[in-house]
Amino acid sequence: MMRDKIARRVAQVPPSGIRKFFDLVANVEGVISLGVGEPDFITPWHIREACIYSLERGYTMYTSNYGLPELREEITLATKRDYGVDYSPENEVLVTVGVSEAFDLAIRALVNPGEEVLIPEPSYVAYKPCTIFAGGVPVSVPTRAEDEFKLLPEQLEAKVTPKSKVLVLSYPNNPTGATMSKRDLEAIADIVVEHDLVVISDEIYDKLTYEGKHVPFAALNGMRERCIYLNGFSKSYAMTGWRIGYALGEAEVIEAMMKIHQYAMLCAPIMSQKAALEALRRGNSVVEEMRQEYNRRRRLIVKRLREAGLECFEPKGAFYVFPSIASTGMSSEEFAERLLREEKVAVVPGNAFGEGGEGHVRMAYAASLRDINEAMSRLERFLSR
Amino acid sequence: MDKKEEILKLLEADARLSAAEVAKAVGLSEEEVAKAIVELEKSGVIRKYKTVINWEKLGREKVAALIDVKITPEREHGYDAIAERIMRFPEVKNLYLVSGMYDLSVLVEGNTMKEVATFVAEKLAPLPQVTSTTTHFILKKYKEDGDMLYDGEELRRLAVSP
Numbered sequence: 177m178m179r180d181k182i183a184r185r186v187a188q189v190p191p192s193g194i195r196k197f198f199d200l201v202a203n204v205e206g207v208i209s210l211g212v213g214e215p216d217f218i219t220p221w222h223i224r225e226a227c228i229y230s231l232e233r234g235y236t237m238y239t240s241n242y243g244l245p246e247l248r249e250e251i252t253l254a255t256k257r258d259y260g261v262d263y264s265p266e267n268e269v270l271v272t273v274g275v276s277e278a279f280d281l282a283i284r285a286l287v288n289p290g291e292e293v294l295i296p297e298p299s300y301v302a303y304k305p306c307t308i309f310a311g312g313v314p315v316s317v318p319t320r321a322e323d324e325f326k327l328l329p330e331q332l333e334a335k336v337t338p339k340s341k342v343l344v345l346s347y348p349n350n351p352t353g354a355t356m357s358k359r360d361l362e363a364i365a366d367i368v369v370e371h372d373l374v375v376i377s378d379e380i381y382d383k384l385t386y387e388g389k390h391v392p393f394a395a396l397n398g399m400r401e402r403c404i405y406l407n408g409f410s411k412s413y414a415m416t417g418w419r420i421g422y423a424l425g426e427a428e429v430i431e432a433m434m435k436i437h438q439y440a441m442l443c444a445p446i447m448s449q450k451a452a453l454e455a456l457r458r459g460n461s462v463v464e465e466m467r468q469e470y471n472r473r474r475r476l477i478v479k480r481l482r483e484a485g486l487e488c489f490e491p492k493g494a495f496y497v498f499p500s501i502a503s504t505g506m507s508s509e510e511f512a513e514r515l516l517r518e519e520k521v522a523v524v525p526g527n528a529f530g531e532g533g534e535g536h537v538r539m540a541y542a543a544s545l546r547d548i549n550e551a552m553s554r555l556e557r558f559l560s561r
Numbered sequence: 562m563d564k565k566e567e568i569l570k571l572l573e574a575d576a577r578l579s580a581a582e583v584a585k586a587v588g589l590s591e592e593e594v595a596k597a598i599v600e601l602e603k604s605g606v607i608r609k610y611k612t613v614i615n616w617e618k619l620g621r622e623k624v625a626a627l628i629d630v631k632i633t634p635e636r637e638h639g640y641d642a643i644a645e646r647i648m649r650f651p652e653v654k655n656l657y658l659v660s661g662m663y664d665l666s667v668l669v670e671g672n673t674m675k676e677v678a679t680f681v682a683e684k685l686a687p688l689p690q691v692t693s694t695t696t697h698f699i700l701k702k703y704k705e706d707g708d709m710l711y712d713g714e715e716l717r718r719l720a721v722s723p
């Protein structure tokens with residue numbers, strides 16, 4: 177017999193719930209998918225055109241491990257302009273292959289074997305597995321619909337132990353659409369200080385906020401030095417396929433992350449960096465147009481879900497709604513599978529997003545108004561059976 | 562953005578949305594939206610609802626030409642009198658007064674090249690204020706009124722993703 181080939185750390189992580197559902201959906205024709213976690217817009221033309229131009233001029237080489245200096249400069253300028261948080265383009269920015277890579281680097285740079293990483297759930301699916309791959313121990317912190325899926329200080333406090341090292345924040349949130357106001361975050365910051373935690377804040381949906389103004393965790397008093405601030409281009413600029421994002425933080429952590437990045441990735445693709453530069457320089461008005469369009473879809477889908485009889489927290493950011501399906505008596509998976517089979521509408525079962533996701537499904541409103549309307553009519557028919 | 566503008570944006574992209582559908586997207590009641598639309602129609606902000614058609618796909622090939630027209634403007638009327646005269650021809654689809662080498666830019670449409678040529682030779686050029694015409698036949702339409710008129714590849718996202 178051959179010995180166990182796959183490392184235990186990898187083998188112990190179960191297959192992704194999203195992946196499983198993807199395979200199911202792939203076998204059905206004529207599906208309207210509200211299961212897609214990416215914009216339905218194509219990258220704005222001026223950004224694509226800037227990339228083409230850079231290729232014509234021959235920009236096909238490696239860049240500095242940290243990323244193109246002009247892009248780092250532009251990232252720090254934008255962060256200062258939008259949020260008043262100041263980072264040095266020299267050594268406090270790292271351009272990465274998406275926020276995905278940035279998160280992986282941050283976790284690997286921070287966590288020693290056995291140290292605990294606090295993850296509010298429901299949450300984006302990558303945090304837990306990446307923590308395990310890095311040898312850390314993920315600890316779920318529940319958030320609930322009745323609290324608008326905000327992270328409450330008492331819920332967090334209850335899960336802190338002497339082994340806690342990192343807290344992951346992710347607002348606006350995938351899958352719930354929750355946001356955290358300055359006041360909400362300040363209550364969390366107190367606990368961060370008290371227990372000497374480091375925060376990885378994934379703010380990839382910052383520009384897709386519909387009520388109130390987005391506040392980066394790093395903008396709070398004293399939090400800049402405790403926070404690795406992640407952001408990217410995938411969602412706000414509709415650039416998922418470009419694989420480009422960045423991390424901001426104090427030189428010490430950014431250098432540690434760069435140490436891994438330089439060997440594992442070397443650098444982010446130069447063509448994507450060139451496109452990102454154009455996005456930051458001239459993309460703001462298109463982002464705002466897309467935000468307004470998402471906002472119209474958000475109003476529509478929440479209204480229709482409620483008319484269909486599903487209880488639903490009104491999301492304040494990102495492009496997801498996370499209605500409760502508890503009233504149907506079905507589990508999330510059963511609901512999603514039957515809705516797919518019987519009415520050809522794809523949604524993602526809530527349990528794919530961790531504890532507290534059961535009893536919900538995630539619907540992405542990154543779809544046309546027409547498709548959302550049709551999907552909601554099918555849902556109504558499904559629920560009235 | 563104010564609600565009126567939001568309603569207009571939605572209808573500009575898809576004129577067939579019902580008042581009820583628009584209402585849900587902008588966060589107003591159906592009655593409020595219906596009323597706003599009637600007002601926008603009455604005040605002429607909404608001119609009419611049209612369909613963008615690619616006639617070529619039906620095999621119905623229309624011929625169109627852009628014609629640069631030089632004009633001698635008239636005392637008291639400038640270009641307006643002659644422009645009003647030209648725009649009444651049903652063959653004229655678009656008419657603009659432009660700066661530069663010539664004065665009026667006229668888009669003319671007909672069923673055949675001959676029809677368009679006859680229109681220019683017999684109706685447009687002989688007008689006393691017209692001093693010259695240059696006719697450019699349109700060979701291929703790529704984009705019209707903001708809509709691209711060719712079928713690109715269909716772009717597909719993964720059906721389910723994180």
Ligand SMILES: Cc1ncc(COP(=O)(O)O)c(C=O)c1O
Nearest residue numbers: 274275276300350408410421723
């Ligand atoms: C919360 C969150 N973080 C990160 C990512 C991945 O972003 P990127 O494309 O920049 O790797 C996603 C994508 O779905 C996300 O929802």
